[in-house]
Amino acid sequence: MAGNKVAVEISKELYEKAAKFIEENGGFKDVAELVEFLLQEAIASEDEGVELSPEDEEKVKERLRSLGYI
Amino acid sequence: MVPRPHGGRLVNRVLEGRRRELFLSEAKELPRLEVNIERAIDAEDLAKGVFSPLDGFMGREDYLSVLEEMRLQNGLPWTIPIILDAGRDELTGVREGDDILLSYGGIPIAVLTVEEIYSWDKKLHAQRVFKTTDPNHPGVEATYARKELLVGGRIELINPPPNPLERYTLWPIETRVLFKEKGWRSIVAFQTRNVPHMGHEYVQKAALTFADGILIHPLSGWKKRGDYRDEVIIAAYEALARHYYPEGVIVLSVLRMNMNYAGPREAIHHAIVRKNFGATHFIVGRDHAGVGDYYGPYEAWEIFKEFPDLGITPLFVREAYYCKKCGGMVNEKICPHSGEHRVKISGTRIREMLKRGELPPPHMMRPEVSKVILEFDNPFVE
Numbered sequence A: 001m002a003g004n005k006v007a008v009e010i011s012k013e014l015y016e017k018a019a020k021f022i023e024e025n026g027g028f029k030d031v032a033e034l035v036e037f038l039l040q041e042a043i044a045s046e047d048e049g050v051e052l053s054p055e056d057e058e059k060v061k062e063r064l065r066s067l068g069y070i
Numbered sequence B: 001m002v003p004r005p006h007g008g009r010l011v012n013r014v015l016e017g018r019r020r021e022l023f024l025s026e027a028k029e030l031p032r033l034e035v036n037i038e039r040a041i042d043a044e045d046l047a048k049g050v051f052s053p054l055d056g057f058m059g060r061e062d063y064l065s066v067l068e069e070m071r072l073q074n075g076l077p078w079t080i081p082i083i084l085d086a087g088r089d090e091l092t093g094v095r096e097g098d099d100i101l102l103s104y105g106g107i108p109i110a111v112l113t114v115e116e117i118y119s120w121d122k123k124l125h126a127q128r129v130f131k132t133t134d135p136n137h138p139g140v141e142a143t144y145a146r147k148e149l150l151v152g153g154r155i156e157l158i159n160p161p162p163n164p165l166e167r168y169t170l171w172p173i174e175t176r177v178l179f180k181e182k183g184w185r186s187i188v189a190f191q192t193r194n195v196p197h198m199g200h201e202y203v204q205k206a207a208l209t210f211a212d213g214i215l216i217h218p219l220s221g222w223k224k225r226g227d228y229r230d231e232v233i234i235a236a237y238e239a240l241a242r243h244y245y246p247e248g249v250i251v252l253s254v255l256r257m258n259m260n261y262a263g264p265r266e267a268i269h270h271a272i273v274r275k276n277f278g279a280t281h282f283i284v285g286r287d288h289a290g291v292g293d294y295y296g297p298y299e300a301w302e303i304f305k306e307f308p309d310l311g312i313t314p315l316f317v318r319e320a321y322y323c324k325k326c327g328g329m330v331n332e333k334i335c336p337h338s339g340e341h342r343v344k345i346s347g348t349r350i351r352e353m354l355k356r357g358e359l360p361p362p363h364m365m366r367p368e369v370s371k372v373i374l375e376f377d378n379p380f381v382e
């Protein structure tokens, strides 16, 4: 196991279903990747992956206001 | 919930402040590569996160992986190559690792750190991306006209190319802040290159019925003769929004991005791009981004099956028509009546009527919209 990974237990039945899903649909290397993707989708916060300082966010809002979007 | 950017991180490669000054002063010394407007637009789209996680023009491995697998080397869905072409003579003395200046009309646009210079097989490219090598296909024609080498490398934007529609242009960071501010959690994006007729309005409203808001996202940029001008499309949508949408459910903003007419592959590309703008759903039309009869009518829907890991939900809304029996706009899924009761809303017919200066009938186009279009001296590209 890679240093920055942890193990999570899921039911065998669900695991097998997931493996079958990947076999049929592709898109994921393995069940771990699918689980990680779905978890990300479910719990990601709005700002995740978006770096924006409060000052820059204010600048963005200013432009949006001046254009009448907010 | 506003989705994470494609690949997990929104790219920002815009030079600002002192760093920009520094690059500008250095720029004069750098080898210069003059690019056309399409590549200048690509550079700005890259720098402002439209193509996240890409932060530059593709190198060979990613390029070939996109051609063959419709994925980047790391497995992430990606269907349209974002590549910079150059002539051998333009790259004399340029080596991998060098910085070069991309300019457009003499204006410095971006600095590109050359990671790789490689050759490409245009026929293979055409076959994979456009599913044809027929030079009559506009995307294939444009491909064949490009130069013999490709240059891969990260870019940093110095100046955006001039944009006559800047007032209507929002970038991914801006729509994301806007959606958050509005408290929208489900956002449908609608791609268009047309003025809205009743069929479009129906599709948008069908989607809006369950979503918090809709991003009407006309694609501006290169146009062919007879297309509606960008200002006309914007004015027409403003009229539609004013008269037929409640306050606060529409965001109308222009996206300047190159159109390839790559049908199914481009439908995926359009969806990925809208995910970067913060949309959760994307409306995929019948024959989306198609041209002529190069693609089957539902190919652009079927391709989504290959991408369970896209991270944005496609909405396949059927074409709408007016049904005399139902007494309104419907589609095949919700109307049982036969052809004789159906009135097809034809964009071509509407265009012909507008060209003659006539108002299309109200079941085809809202009169408020038609009138705004007819107020323009010439609504079409010459």
Ligand SMILES: [Zn+2]
Binding pocket: B323, B324, B325, B326, B327, B330, B335, B336, B337, B341
């Ligand atoms: Zn009917």
